[in-house]
Amino acid sequence: xxxxxxxxxxxxxxxxxxxxxxxxxxxxxxxxxxxxxxxxxxxxxxxxxxxxxxxxxxxxxxxxxxxxxxxxxxxxxxxxxxxxxxxxxxxxxxxxxxxxxxxxxxxxxxxxxxxxxxxxxxxxxxxxxxxxxxxxxxxxxxxxxxxxxxxxxxxxxxxxxxxxxxxxxxxxxxxxxxxxxxxxxxxxxxxxxxxxxxxxxxxxxxxxxxxxxxxxxxxxxxxxxxxxxxxxxxxxxxxxxxxxxxxxxxxxxxxxxxxxxxxxxx
Numbered sequence: 001x002x003x004x005x006x007x008x009x010x011x012x013x014x015x016x017x018x019x020x021x022x023x024x025x026x027x028x029x030x031x032x033x034x035x036x037x038x039x040x041x042x043x044x045x046x047x048x049x050x051x052x053x054x055x056x057x058x059x060x061x062x063x064x065x066x067x068x069x070x071x072x073x074x075x076x077x078x079x080x081x082x083x084x085x086x087x088x089x090x091x092x093x094x095x096x097x098x099x100x101x102x103x104x105x106x107x108x109x110x111x112x113x114x115x116x117x118x119x120x121x122x123x124x125x126x127x128x129x130x131x132x133x134x135x136x137x138x139x140x141x142x143x144x145x146x147x148x149x150x151x152x153x154x155x156x157x158x159x160x161x162x163x164x165x166x167x168x169x170x171x172x173x174x175x176x177x178x179x180x181x182x183x184x185x186x187x188x189x190x191x192x193x194x195x196x197x198x199x200x201x202x203x204x205x206x207x208x209x210x211x212x213x214x215x216x217x218x219x220x221x222x223x224x225x226x227x228x229x230x231x232x233x234x235x236x237x238x239x240x241x242x243x244x245x246x247x248x249x250x251x252x253x254x255x256x257x258x259x260x261x262x263x264x265x266x
C-alpha cells in the first residue's frame with residue numbers, strides 16, 4: 001500500500017504539465033502552416049518537440065528544440081522555436097504535399113521512466129483547391145477592395161477567374177501573363193500560390209457574392225459596400241455661422257435700409 005502511494009506521488013508532477021494547441025487544420029498543397037503549442041510555466045527549460053504519427057508512442061520526430069538541425073530559422077521544411085517568456089513553442093511546416101496529411105503531436109519531454117511526456121495532438125489535412133484569406137470583405141463606396149485568392153500548386157498554370165455569383169457571363173479571366181486589367185477590376189497572379197483581385201471605384205451595386213476560380217475549383221467571397229455619408233466639416237460650419245452673423249447684403253426687412261430709403265424719398 002505504501003509503495004502504491006509513493007508511486008502515485010511520484011507520478012503527480014507529470015499530471016500538472018498540460019500542453020494545448022489549435023484544432024484540426026486544413027492547408028492547400030504547396031502552402032505553409034504554423035502551429036502554436038502552449039505549455040505550463042514550470043516547463044520552460046524542458047525540451048519541446050514535434051512529431052508525426054497516429055500514436056504518440058510511435059510517432060516520428062520531425063523537430064526538437066535541443067536539435068541543432070532544427071533552428072528557428074533553419075532551411076528545412078520543418079522548424080521549431082520556443083518562447084519561454086510566453087510559454088509557447090511554435091512549429092512551422094513549408095511546401096506541404098498531400099503526403100504530409102496526418103496526425104501530429106506537440107510534446108514536452110518530461111524525462112523519466114514513470115512519467116509520460118505531456119502532449120497535444122491535431123490533424124493536418126493537405127488539400128488541393130482554392131481558398132481565400134478572408135471570405136467577408138467590406139469597403140466604403142468610392143474606394144477599392146482587394147481579395148486574396150489562394151490556390152494549390154497543381155493549379156499554378158491554370159488561368160484564374162473572378163466572377164459575379166449567379167452570372168458566369170460576368171467572369172473575367174487572366175491572360176498569358178497572369179493578369180487582367182480594366183477600369184473596374186485588376187487581377188494579378190503570382191504564379192506560385194495566390195492571385196489578387198482588386199475592385200476599384202466601388203458602387204453600392206457592387207455588393208454581393210463573387211467567385212475566385214481556378215479551373216474547376218472555386219470559392220465564394222462576399223463584398224459589402226458601405227454608403228458614404230455626407231458630413232459638414234468644422235470649418236464649413238464655422239463659415240456658415242460667420243455668413244449668418246455678418247451678411248454682406250441687407251435683407252428687404254432690415255430697419256436701417258428702410259430708414260435710408262425713407263430719408264431718400266423725403
